[in-house]
Amino acid sequence: MKAASWRFVCDLDEVLPEAGVAALIDGRQIAVFRINDQVYALDNYDPNSGANVLARGLVGDLQGEPVVASPLYKHHFNLATGRCMEDATRSVRVYPARVSEGRIWVRSEPMRKIAQTRRLVVVGNGMAGMKAVEQLLELAPDAYEITVFGAEPHPNYNRILLSPVLAGEKRVDEIILNPIEWYREKGVRLHTGDPIVEIDRRRRLARSKAGVEVAYDRLLLATGSNPFVLPVPGADLPGVVTFRDLEDVDAMLTASRTHRKAVVIGGGLLGLEAANGLLKRGMAVTVVHIFETLMERQLERAAATLLKESLEKRGLKFRMAAKTAAILANSGQRMTDGEETAPFATLPPAPSLQPPAARRVSAVQFDDGSELEADLVVMAAGIRPNIDLALTAGLRCERGVLVSDTMQTFDPGIYAVGECVQHRNSTYGLVAPLYEQANVCATHLAEFGIGRYKGSLVAAQLKVSGIDLFSAGDFVGGPRSEPLVLRDAKRGVYKRVVIEDNRVRGAVLYGDVKDGPWYVELMTEGRDVGALRDKLLFGAAFAAP
Structure with missing residues (x-):
């Protein structure tokens, strides 16, 4: 808080809720209003009457907006923007206001002018x-x-x-x-x-x-x-959640306090992060993935295998190439398609993850008839x-x-x-x-008339459960391309750079990702790397002339 621009007005308790007071700040009359424990400040001058009276106006709500009604001609002014609801040309200036340690402070400089037409x-x-x-x-x-x-x-x-919040590494206010x-x-x-x-x-x-x-x-x-929810029987059972927002995180945290076995459906980035967070919360976690390799959109097989092995060492379990057929209730009976359930979008909030024992997820059933016990099922199979x-x-x-x-x-x-x-x-x-x-x-x-979005080269630099990964471009390659591969088991490093016609077409990095931006630069510029071919895998520092 800058002492030169912020001015002390009064204690918060001196202003009645849903009311205002007038303050003289740097020779200017400013109306300060209190709604619950929030404060607003705007010019006390009513441009319609020419009098300093807005602090005496009635505070209320108009079309969902906090307003004050002038005590003279009853024009309404938005407390947050100063806009006159009846005539925008008669708007007033607003000032930054805040409460600190129970005291009201107002900054003497007004905020930006309010647009009157757009x-x-x-x-x-x-x-x-x-x-x-x-x-x-x-x-x-x-x-x-x-x-x-x-x-x-x-x-x-x-x-x-959201993943660090789930894992207990960050608080909500920190994100x-x-x-x-x-x-x-x-x-x-x-x-x-x-x-x-x-x-x-x-x-x-x-x-x-x-x-x-x-x-x-x-x-x-x-x-x-929206998170993609598998269209299978039982997807709407209590104990089945998605991983998309803070409400989902709260639901998973609640479940982790009272339940033990979690199944995460989806072996992409989102699923692995959810699995890692639940593992750190003390749950036994199994990741179910329909493909044979993890993160198939970002990693080719070798890097995906390294990732899976590393995650298994940390305690995660995997069920690969597995197709989910149904979510079972704790009665052990498969739900039929005709059984009435609430829509998934209306799942109750986090506390309802502990409903009566007669109605909760108990297992995931696969298309081969096998089952996997679960107290919590997280759908992380993609977004739409x-x-x-x-x-x-x-x-x-x-x-x-x-x-x-x-x-x-x-x-x-x-x-x-x-x-x-x-x-x-x-x-x-x-x-x-x-x-x-x-x-x-x-x-x-802003009507600058400049700038065109021409699409993006999708380059992902990720940290999955503490493991650094990078992928960009076509890292699989085709019949005319050549993969350059470096494996360093001792350092836990894997690199794959795909070149074609002396141009870099794609790259996958595992463990050492510092040269990821350099490979992207080579791809976007279409630079001829023929002279660098033998040095490409060792990074920009070794390839410099």
């Missing part, structure tokens, strides 16, 4: 959408009045770090990317736990589950993806772009929401970024491509 609604409060908002505020801080709707009851957090204070200081209205359920493209209105309607000039779809809202809005979709190189949908007023997007027939689930999309989208929302 309104941006962001559907989704995840990493891709908020990266676009961050970049937009950097490029054109006064261009839009921004409203964000998120389905989860949390501010934006780093979904990549928050944009705390609530960030939204307020940037003048961004945030609606948590209230997803958009309808987009009226003709009237340019978005309506939330709670009934909040917001008009937009531009709308950004960032609805992300969440296009439900886009489809109901009439936007063109295939596997994902179709977008151009400027991240526009077929409706020029609607943009889309992230895992919900399909661009040039490709969808992406890694963070780097999603951030590239967000940067391009921000430049066009």
Whole structure:
């Protein structure tokens, strides 16, 4: 907190809840309002009446937004943005306000001016959408009045770090990317736990589950993806969860306190991270994978075998090339397709992972008739772009929401970024491509007219249960390609670089990944590596002239 710009107003207890006070700060009258334990600050001056009276106004809620009604002409002003709800040209300035150790502080400099004509609604409060908002505020801080709707009851957090939270290596507050204070200081209205359920493209209105309607000039779809749940009997039993958000993590942590045997369905990155976290929580974990090798999209067979052996030494068990046929209840009876159960999407929250003994997962059954005991089953078999809202809005979709190189949908007023997007027939689930999309989208929302997204070379530098991995490009190769391979069992290092026509086409690194970016550079530039062929496997330092 900077002493030169933040000013002490009063103790929080001196302001009644749902009321305001006037403060004189650097010669300017500022109205300070308290709603529960949150505080807001804006000009005390009412531009409609010409009087300093807003601190005496009634505080309430209008269309889901916190407002104060002027005591004179009853105009409503948004407490977070200063926008006059009846006439945007009569908006007032807002100031950063916070509570620290029970005392109210207000910064003397007003926040950015509120856009009076253009309104941006962001559907989704995840990493891709908020990266676009961050970049937009950097490029054109006064261009839009921004409203964000998120389905989860949390501010934006780093979904990549859910695994360390599950493993007990990080706390939830340590993975928050944009705390609530960030939204307020940037003048961004945030609606948590209230997803958009309808987009009226003709009237340019978005309506939330709670009934909040917001008009937009531009709308950004960032609805992300949904976990793929195997369509097998018993998938909706208590004790069957996915691994996609903080609620899922909480459900797994609850189960780990009272149950012992976990089965993770899916041997990709997400499944292995979930298995490692549950193992660290004391559960006996078996990973079930339909393919013969782990992480088949990122690793070829040799590297995948090394990974599996290393994970087995740590205590994980595996059932490979196994197809799940059903999830069994603790009665041991297979559920029939006609048996009525609640939809999976309506699984009760974490505490219900301990229902009466008559109704809980007890085993996973495979297509060969064999069974594997389980108190907890985690579905981590992949993700699917969440296009439900886009489809109901009439936007063109295939596997994902179709977008151009400027991240526009077929409706020029609607943009889309992230895992919900399909661009040039490709969808992406890694963070780097999603951030590239967000940067391009921000430049066009800012009306700079620059930047094109032309797709991404998918390069994954990962840490699976403490093991460093890297893969990029075509690491399998074809009939005209040549694989260069280095194995160092003593150091636990494996490298495979695929070349074709003296160009690097793909690479897989296990244990030593520091040269991963260099291989990507060689691939993207299409550099002739003929002269470097004998040095390629030893990295950039050895290949330097």
